[in-house]
Amino acid sequence: MLDLLSPAQQDPILSLSIAFREDNRAEKMDLGIGVYKDSQGNTPIMQAVKAAQQQLADSQTTKSYVGLAGSEAYNQAMTNLLLKGTDGFSRSAAVQTPGASGALRMLADLMYLAKPITTVWISDPSYVNHKPVMEAAGLTVKFYPYFNATTKQVDADAMLDALASAGPDDVVLLHGCCHNPTGADIRPEHWQAINELAQKNGFTPFVDIAYQGFGEGLEEDANGLRLLADSVEEMLIATSCSKNFGLYRERTGAAIVIGKSAKEAGNAKGRILQLARATYTMPPDHGAAIVETILTSDELTKQWKDELDAMRGRIITLREGLSSALAARTGDNRFDFIKEHKGMFSMLGLTQEQVAKLHDDFGIYAVGDSRINVAGLTETRIDYLADALIAVAK
């Protein structure tokens, strides 16, 4: 049987990390994989996480199963972070999942279960795993225009034009904030336009929010999502603690559904649990237990928010530094988009050849579509990167 298998395609981003590790050049720079790094180039464990971890180690008395939905206190805390104060809050139900990836897959399976003819609209470009996950669940995928390669901002007219043709059998997948891979976020007035289209034409919004707190702030980053949650009847949400709690390998996320009524949301939750039972059965506990410990303690919540603010601040400073280093070299503002983008990523609009040149001539690792992880940069290497970008962009 196994001999029938052709080799798997390598994941473009994960294979970049391996190539980086094997590169002997001292000047190499990893702007590939999407993890936050501090000024020493490390991905640290947050202090609030360490403290919660210690509390758990001291107090936990069993490793027995928790349950299909994971911890309900965690589910509630995650729902609070995103939906508190919205109309949809009381009509929502949440399930702890293995990362946002687990949430994406469970919600995809749920859509297929409810309505196999569903088409999921994905931004062009989008997170590399969106299309494979939706298709693996049996759903049809369509793309809506998103990124204007000239302005390096959202092409709102083209996006809204395309979404105007989405109807009741369609689900529109939106990035809550910090769009991966472009860094270009939807502006408030365009969230409002999407909201109006959803109500008029009956499509279901599906918000993937993997970077809450990395863009403008914990509250600000949820504004688009909250606007929808205030108005639409049904909505799906995939959320992650990988970045904002730095819990990447602990696989901590949640799938949240908003239904027409609390009863319908509860019913959908029951079906997600049934799907989870046939997949991984129960989510891993450790990361969610840490998040629950933090979010149910005022002191740890404050500490976590302060640390998250500092991470965001560092990314913003790096963005400003890189934009001004480039402005100093070009004498114009063509790279200002870097400081306007949100979150860890920016799509630079380079050709594949230019990205290859960054790698070959400068040891700079970016994703092939010219996505860079700004958080992978350190203050002392801004000039090096700026020189390299000018050299390859010539």
Ligand code: PMP
């Ligand atoms: N959604 C988006 C937009 C992402 O960028 C990522 C990856 N960081 C995920 C989902 C998956 O996140 P997780 O590691 O929590 O599974």
